[in-house]
Amino acid sequence: MPIAADPAPRPLDHLALMGARAAPALVDRAGIIDHAMLDRLVGALGGALLAQGLVPGDRVASWLPKQRLACLMPLAAARAGLVHVPVNPLLKHPQVAHILADSGAGLLITGRGRAETLEQGDLPASCALLIEEEAGAALLGGAEILPPSAANPDDLVAILYTSGSTGRPKGVMLSHANLWLGAVSVAHYLALEPDDRTLALLPLSFDYGQNQLLSTWAAGGCVHPLDYLTPRDVVRAVGRYGITTLAGVPPLWIQLAECDWPAEGVASLRRLTNTGGRMSVPLVRRLRALFPQARLFSMYGLTEAFRSTYLDPALIDAHPDSIGRAIPFADILVVRSDGTVAADGEPGELVHAGPLVAQGYWRDADRTGLRFRPAPAASRFGGIAVWSGDTVVRDAAGLLRFVGRDDEMIKSSGNRISPTEIEEAAVASGAAAEAVALGVPHERLGQAILLYARPIGDDAEQRLADWFRRNLPGFMQPARILWRDDLPRNANGKLDRAALRAEALAGEGSEP
Template identity: 80%
Template sequence: MPVAADPVPRPLDHLALLGDRSAPALVDRTGMLDHAGLEDAVARLAAGLRARGLRPGDRLGSWMAKNRLACLLPLAAARAGLIHVPVNPQLKHHQVAHILSDSGARLLIAGTGRAATLEPGDRPEDCALAIEEEEGPALLSGDERLPPSAADPSELAAILYTSGSTGRPKGVMLSHANLWLGAISVAHYLGLEPDDRTLAVLPLSFDYGQNQLLSTWAAGGCVHPLDYLTPRDVVRAVARHGITTLAGVPPLWIQLAEADWPAEAIAPLRRLTNTGGRMSLSLVRRLRGLFPDARLFSMYGLTEAFRSTYLDPALIDAHPDSIGKAIPFAEILVVRPDGSIADDDEPGELVHAGPLVAQGYWRDAERTALRFRPAPPASIHGGTAVWSGDTVARDAAGLLRFIGRDDEMIKVSGNRISPTEIEEAAIASGATSEAVAVGLPDERQGQAILLYARPSGAEADTLLRDWFRRNLPSFMHPARIVWRAELPRNANGKLDRAALRAEAAALKEEDA
């Protein structure tokens, strides 16, 4: 790869300058861009965004399919001095409205279909709308070009929205340095090369989804973006383009492991990477049997620090339940409640320090103070660290094992979901006045949502399921609803969530 594991960050848009100018950088339905074309397209798009009246520091929202414009925006927005706010294409209009309002976005670029779902008031008055099909071609093909930026790497480059354990999604602030070092780190430990071809199937609003682009370009390689409908679409794309690198979340890997893979699709794959939840032992074994020559990378991360650990593929057969060791630029500590370092095999909280740590939550000092705190005294980097809330244990060889989450977050198919958001949605439907959401272990999705609710009428079940279907993406739908005349309460009169979680665990055991 053209860039070694060098800890000195640069402006994010400089990633467009790293590859061999004549080598392919992006292949999509409209054709191929080589690395010279990538740099030119980023320069034109950056100028086009400025021509829309946007100024450095403005937030730019994007809510669209995984097309050329969407792939170029992370670099072009950075070159124009803007703060990119990519929105998950699966979100519904009211969720998008919250992100636009909270971020203070000045422009939203969206496809015609998605833009049509926006209702009056969803978009702030000072947030303009650009329809991708109408304005995208002009943004990409203007005559003006912006030169590579001279941004301070500490400046903000993006806000990625992720659910919190309470309330609505919060925006994680990422600097040029965070994103640059994340790209270099992943390119380095995956061993990406200029002849690598990455099939980008993860959403670009997802931290690793965006990194699919950035790490590949850092290595001088080529990205093939794909919005797929079925696992078969992924298999065909791998064979058609000679894909060498494929990233996924456990539910997708389960589907792909069950798919029919012809020899021409298996042969080019050099590495498989997993994020968004731990793979089961049976899944690891299926993938190792199906792709014996591909290196399988198991990884752990959180948006607040991008990525924390990875497991050397040479160790996955012997340690399939391990999340490995720290990635380049990350310092990982296992910490007791008093801040001291836990002994080998002693459970403790995973704390991440170093330059990959994000800048906090956008306009949310209270929640920032809870998650971003001074590093433990034993930290080499010091400064601010991310206290993950996740419990892990370190063995004598330094390998980490994930034990559980201390907070109540639910993680479905790699999507972090706030129980409060599910409960508020259920109450908003009118079908219930009280609800408690709980995550249950699920082999295919990582976790599934169990919702306890008190019905408000005879048709509550039909009303609630229909409301979820119309208003929330599928990964936020309860897999099971348990209706109760009354929900349990604790001594303070609050809903007894601990009792319901214990009951949910018992239900899962009975189902098993």
């Protein structure tokens, strides 16, 4: 039977106790571990982390691919009373340096290759470094095995870094209760069962990427982590392991829909889940035709509240552009600018209240106050809510439809990208005096990055390209750079983003 929507949160590491002891919990290149071994390894890794000199409340960062140690870190840090800071393995050293300094991490665990990319000053003096190839076996084989923790579910257990519309990535503070209830909620509405096998494709530094692990283990199922190079790798893995659950972002679904799927791959899939952007109606139609037996879940969420809505798969054929209704434990309202609830058919801001709401941004009271504010009077939970800045419309049946974003965030390939971070990198290169980054519509990516820049020197184009290649991950690389001797300004003397956006959408900068 699917897991019940139990509202009582527990310490996060108790998820290691949810499955039948002899049932498989994780299958990776190192072999198979069952749920009994999962619990033992979580306890051993937790003890080994404390043996590094860390104390409860300290932050421990992991910058790793989806191997065994990375998969166990969320639960092991929780068992040890530490705060886990997972770092996207695609990030380059400037972003990692910011995360380490901002979080105050006392330990970074990463591979030798990534460690060698760190430059002088990237690793704070207070942050120790462990190389996974050298220390991984010892960390998982420690003699001191911690028992399940007795942590307060409201205690901080993780900081997930996400880009904002201005400035560098900010750390979203998540409690045991946030992650526990998120796992139980998803496991419940996806109807996950102990015999389910999840192919974990999304980065474990993403909220839903980490939830692939947590929700599957909450249901007693098995996770198959995969770092893939091509969509064909995904197709082969689905068939090889009899995968039942597959999560992706729209650009990946576009690629998978274009693949030649063998019958055994199609037959095993029970559910497909989408996050990180809205699927186009044609894409929904293609996936429904390709996987007629699989339930297709369209979902909406934000890291500050994990997940907000999902659409019942039974409704997706009739409502392919809907993001559905609130998930379990979420209170979702569509609110006017005066804080009252919008009428059916009237656009308003999506506001999320309830126990999935995060604890704010790490050491950033100003930005916390802007996004985390008292819930509207109509909220059944009250307390602090997340005001998303996204505009939605609710229809007479209670289904929500996404309209647009009020901020300047760029959404590309499922990644939320700060335009300011790209602009700062362009100026730091010495090749651009000023820069403006915009997201423009792109069929495959959702949005592509278009950069307007004012050059410095005759070789600015090559210098900027080289700088971006060395300092920004692939998903933050502009698809096109338009050079201007002068950039437009508004009446306040600031760069006129609105004018550049209008120019881009008029055709010059679209679909780069």
